[in-house]
Amino acid sequence: QVQLVQSGAEVKKPGASVKVSCKASGYTFPSFGISWVRQAPGQGLEWMGWISGYNGNTNYAQKLQGRVTMTTDTSTSTAYMELRSLRSDDTAVYYCTRDRSITMVRAGDYWGQGTLVTVSS
Amino acid sequence: QSALTQPASVSGSPGQSITISCTGTSSDVGGYHFVSWYQQHPGKAPKLIIYDVTSRPSGVSNRFSGSKSGNTASLTISGLQAEDEADYYCASFTTSRTQVFGGGTKVTVL
Numbered sequence: 001q002v003q004l005v006q007s008g009a010e011v012k013k014p015g016a017s018v019k020v021s022c023k024a025s026g027y028t029f030p031s032f033g034i035s036w037v038r039q040a041p042g043q044g045l046e047w048m049g050w051i052s053g054y055n056g057n058t059n060y061a062q063k064l065q066g067r068v069t070m071t072t073d074t075s076t077s078t079a080y081m082e083l084r085s086l087r088s089d090d091t092a093v094y095y096c097t098r099d100r101s102i103t104m105v106r107a108g109d110y111w112g113q114g115t116l117v118t119v120s121s
Numbered sequence: 122q123s124a125l126t127q128p129a130s131v132s133g134s135p136g137q138s139i140t141i142s143c144t145g146t147s148s149d150v151g152g153y154h155f156v157s158w159y160q161q162h163p164g165k166a167p168k169l170i171i172y173d174v175t176s177r178p179s180g181v182s183n184r185f186s187g188s189k190s191g192n193t194a195s196l197t198i199s200g201l202q203a204e205d206e207a208d209y210y211c212a213s214f215t216t217s218r219t220q221v222f223g224g225g226t227k228v229t230v231l
Binding site for chain 2: 044047049050060061062100106107108112113114
């Protein structure tokens with residue numbers, strides 16, 4: 001069965017960086033994309049970006065351009081999301097999702113369990 | 122990119138039908154057939170219930186249906202059940218090749 005297993009919770013200080021991993025299993029990794037979505041406490045969903053599992057092409061949300069980098073390691077079927085220059089309003093649960101397309105963000109049909117990132121001094 | 126507009130809350134009695142709207146622009150909802158809907162129960166990850174405006178993933182109840190007219194997409198839940206009480210989010214592909222979510226709608230089963 002399809003599974004996305006994310007790395008554990010993180011606590012970071014303002015200005016630091018965080019890198020969250022998402023290990024996929026149960027499907028052919030290069031045949032799908034991966035999107036990252038975050039949810040601040042008590043708030044709605046926010047799309048962060050998408051990466052193709054096929055060729056590593058990316059699209060990022062404009063507000064995160066320059067602070068976020070998404071990568072994949074096809075040898076281990078793992079996707080990574082790194083967010084730099086962390087601020088308190090980056091405190092959120094971060095989700096990876098398997099996207100139905102390898103050419104563009106379309107819809108996330110399987111989701112990871114979420115990773116809580118807390119930014120606090 | 123501004124968030125898509127959804128009503129904050131919708132309620133209905135068991136067995137009734139409810140509809141949640143999702144309004145965007147011609148640069149997102151109105152311009153593409155790539156609108157999706159997600160259900161999220163408290164403390165859980167979202168679950169895809171509709172993609173490409175009208176398609177249901179395998180295993181999703183046929184009580185959930187999607188549609189679109191102009192810049193507004195809609196999710197209808199028929200035969201409302203207690204387990205349908207959750208938050209619902211729409212999302213759309215945009216001209217910038219990004220995705221934008223709606224603000225979310227809390228569904229209450231009376």
